[in-house]
Amino acid sequence: MFEELIKKPAAWLTGEGKNSEIVLSSRVRLARNISSIPFPSVAIPEEREKIISFVNKAVQKSSFLNGGKVHNSSEIPKLDKDFLVERHLVSPEFMRGSNNKALYIGEEEKISLMINEEDHVRIQALNSGLEIKSTFELADKVDTELSNTLEFNFDPDFGYLTSCPTNAGTGMRASVLIHLPGLVLTKEIENVISQVTKLGLTVRGFYGEGSDVLGNLFQISNQTTLGKSEEDLIESLEKVTNQIIEYENNSRKTLYSEAKEQIEDKIWRAFGILRSARVITSTEVTNLLSALRLGLGMGTIKEIPLGLINQILLISFPAHLQKYLNKEMEPNERDILRAELIREKLKSSI
Amino acid sequence: MLCDDCKNNNATIQVTQIINNDKMTLNLCQKCAEKRGFRSPFEGVPFPLAEFLSSMITASAKTGDKPHTKTVIETRCPGCGMSFTEFAQKGRLGCGGCYKAFRPQLKDLLRKIHGSDSHRGKIPNLPGKEMTHLREERKLQEELKKAIEEENFEMAARIRDKIKGLQTEK
Ligand SMILES: [Zn+2]
Numbered sequence A: 001m002f003e004e005l006i007k008k009p010a011a012w013l014t015g016e017g018k019n020s021e022i023v024l025s026s027r028v029r030l031a032r033n034i035s036s037i038p039f040p041s042v043a044i045p046e047e048r049e050k051i052i053s054f055v056n057k058a059v060q061k062s063s064f065l066n067g068g069k070v071h072n073s074s075e076i077p078k079l080d081k082d083f084l085v086e087r088h089l090v091s092p093e094f095m096r097g098s099n100n101k102a103l104y105i106g107e108e109e110k111i112s113l114m115i116n117e118e119d120h121v122r123i124q125a126l127n128s129g130l131e132i133k134s135t136f137e138l139a140d141k142v143d144t145e146l147s148n149t150l151e152f153n154f155d156p157d158f159g160y161l162t163s164c165p166t167n168a169g170t171g172m173r174a175s176v177l178i179h180l181p182g183l184v185l186t187k188e189i190e191n192v193i194s195q196v197t198k199l200g201l202t203v204r205g206f207y208g209e210g211s212d213v214l215g216n217l218f219q220i221s222n223q224t225t226l227g228k229s230e231e232d233l234i235e236s237l238e239k240v241t242n243q244i245i246e247y248e249n250n251s252r253k254t255l256y257s258e259a260k261e262q263i264e265d266k267i268w269r270a271f272g273i274l275r276s277a278r279v280i281t282s283t284e285v286t287n288l289l290s291a292l293r294l295g296l297g298m299g300t301i302k303e304i305p306l307g308l309i310n311q312i313l314l315i316s317f318p319a320h321l322q323k324y325l326n327k328e329m330e331p332n333e334r335d336i337l338r339a340e341l342i343r344e345k346l347k348s349s350i
Numbered sequence B: 001m002l003c004d005d006c007k008n009n010n011a012t013i014q015v016t017q018i019i020n021n022d023k024m025t026l027n028l029c030q031k032c033a034e035k036r037g038f039r040s041p042f043e044g045v046p047f048p049l050a051e052f053l054s055s056m057i058t059a060s061a062k063t064g065d066k067p068h069t070k071t072v073i074e075t076r077c078p079g080c081g082m083s084f085t086e087f088a089q090k091g092r093l094g095c096g097g098c099y100k101a102f103r104p105q106l107k108d109l110l111r112k113i114h115g116s117d118s119h120r121g122k123i124p125n126l127p128g129k130e131m132t133h134l135r136e137e138r139k140l141q142e143e144l145k146k147a148i149e150e151e152n153f154e155m156a157a158r159i160r161d162k163i164k165g166l167q168t169e170k
């Protein structure tokens, strides 16, 4: 499945958009529930199927959405599920336990809908780069389109009603995925995180479920969803993100003036490993590519374009690698073929 | 589920009594529960979730002569049957109706989570008098904000009156 997607870069990794050498992607999710039907965790299978068919109908009726397709998650094989998670089209939770759930993917993967995750519908808009506002506008448009056909659960005091009260109100979670190697290396990151947290935003490591931060990537999102308008929430996320970009650039300058050789050594060694390794894990690739991304940003390595860094990152993820090579593999074999593929990709540069 | 007593109204309160080792469960409507003297323990209880829960679980029966008697009274959502204890255990509500059934508790909870209990964001284009009101009020609030920014206080006062008028109409 999804063979047409593997040939293209994922929407969050196209390298387009503002500040895309630091901000990888912007994402907005809206949680919505349809009136008079219990939330997915309580609904019986018949009710969950009803939700899927309602949403499907709403998609067909919307000229804006009907270019995409609704897939029942029971039809999606395990490998393809992992593939969709790696493409940031669905949450890992969505793919756990596949009963009566469905997924809509719009053209160019900028819009997706998770049906019967924690809420009846989770609308997602996704863009590369620092594009919070336009990403919100896209999600908002999808919401308005759907609400022409669907009656969403809404309370005048509490706003959009969601399964978890932490999402009630706007039902909106806006986030950016941001690359902060400078702040990590200068050890200023803790300080920045604690400042950002005080401003009502949440910072998490990439793929972070409390685990180690991968590739110096962080996700920043609004913490609260009730009591402020979508526009205000978006604006404060954008403002804080711009501030963090400035901090990151300053710390890169500091690094360059105080430890130029050490930083350049780190960057070139990362390149050396990627170009020569015979066995390599996806985690290691993500971390090494962080150094290359930094090198590109600081002008140390000009030979590897952002597009190539993003492509290597994407096809190194386990499910992407298997889809790309069209072969299901055990981790050991994957690590060998991944190293081979990366050597091949980097051969033409330098 | 219908009320065990009147067999007419929807049961929204579940009373569980444990006397020694015998458990007895009654599902009652608000009226019949009050007739029997059971009151929902939620009324007027301030936030902390833990406090809610312990207040619910502590016996409202008198201790002393019957040390093994325990009575638990719970409000249940008429829409999905979920009780507040079940919500507190799962962290997820069962349906939109839960927000009505547990309104006072959720108001406190939302304030704790978001620092607010009132929505300021998008309003869907739903029919109904209440929704029309809401949209009007929102529009006026925006006008009020603008008037204040422009220091047009006469206009602001007029808009404020209109908003008050809307609110009393409710
Ligand atoms: Zn009754």
Ligand SMILES: [Zn+2]
Residues within 6 Å of the ligand: B077, B078, B079, B080, B081, B082, B093, B094, B095, B096, B097, B098, B099
């Ligand atoms: Zn309910």
